[in-house]
Amino acid sequence: PPAIAIRDVVKRYAGVKGSEGKLALEGVSFDVPEGGIFGLLGPNGAGKSTLINILAGLVTKTSGTAEIWGFDIDTHTRNAKRSIGIVPQEIVFDPFFTPYEVLENQAGFYGVAKSLRRSEALLKAVHLADKRDAYARTLSGGMKRRLLIAKAMVHSPPILILDEPTAGVDVELRKLLWELVTSLNDDGVTVVLTTHYLEEAEQLCDRIAIINHGELIANKPTREMVDMA
Numbered sequence: 383p384p385a386i387a388i389r390d391v392v393k394r395y396a397g398v399k400g401s402e403g404k405l406a407l408e409g410v411s412f413d414v415p416e417g418g419i420f421g422l423l424g425p426n427g428a429g430k431s432t433l434i435n436i437l438a439g440l441v442t443k444t445s446g447t448a449e450i451w452g453f454d455i456d457t458h459t460r461n462a463k464r465s466i467g468i469v470p471q472e473i474v475f476d477p478f479f480t481p482y483e484v485l486e487n488q489a490g491f492y493g494v495a496k497s498l499r500r501s502e503a504l505l506k507a508v509h510l511a512d513k514r515d516a517y518a519r520t521l522s523g524g525m526k527r528r529l530l531i532a533k534a535m536v537h538s539p540p541i542l543i544l545d546e547p548t549a550g551v552d553v554e555l556r557k558l559l560w561e562l563v564t565s566l567n568d569d570g571v572t573v574v575l576t577t578h579y580l581e582e583a584e585q586l587c588d589r590i591a592i593i594n595h596g597e598l599i600a601n602k603p604t605r606e607m608v609d610m611a
């Protein structure tokens with residue numbers, strides 16, 4: 383089975399005072415195959431975050447179905463949620479928590495047993511071992527983004543979803559984030575990322591779906607997509 387299966391998903395945001403709300407997804411269907419790096423590409427306002435937030439359980443869809451790792455998000459919500467790690471766009475950390483504490487708190491939140499925790503290893507993997515006990519407020523933007531990735535992997539989900547992971551970051555950090563994503567994928571994690579950079583999708587993803595105005599307009603292996611252009 384696919385890592386994620388999305389069928390006929392519609393999202394209409396509530397309108398203000400009885401007015402018709404914004405139709406953000408107009409009936410979207412696609413599968414994310416297991417084991418690859420899947421890019422959801424589209425301009426601002428296309429519906430990418432809406433889709434990610436539905437999978438994350440932060441936005442309720444109007445209709446349609448979605449399965450994560452074989453778990454229906456409506457009927458097997460807990461298992462579905464535990465099968466993904468989400469790297470959100472916005473960075474929010476308590477300024478007086480340290481990277482180590484951020485990861486330990488998240489592990490506690492997921493009920494990961496102390497003996498199964500791997501905060502040190504995760505910090506090492508995102509090159510933050512030397513910042514283990516630094517206050518989050520002292521970390522650079524790039525360090526915080528790396529910490530977000532480690533945080534999303536605390537419960538060892540088989541799928542990692544990143545919402546615009548490199549929006550507004552410099553070239554150097556972008557390369558580092560690409561390396562991190564690739565190395566997680568090499569370790570067997572299925573990756574889904576949203577981006578509005580065609581170049582990023584081409585370089586990083588083995589499959590690209592294009593979304594525009596809430597509709598999926600293409601879904602192909604990257605090499606076929608590049609041939610088209």
Ligand code: ADP
Nearest residue numbers: 395404406424425426427428429430431432433
């Ligand atoms: P993307 O992530 O591709 O930029 P979004 O999913 O954020 O797109 O937005 C899709 C559409 O839904 C846009 O027109 C946006 O303005 C609208 N939208 C997003 N969030 C809300 C919301 N909470 N309420 C109303 N409309 C929203």
Ligand code: ADP
Nearest residue numbers: 439459460463464467468469488491492533534
């Ligand atoms: P459960 O495992 O009990 O189903 P949920 O996934 O429903 O837990 O999440 C409960 C709360 O934890 C939510 O309010 C959500 O915002 C927060 N949460 C879940 N996952 C993360 C995460 N990766 N990073 C930060 N907060 C999270």
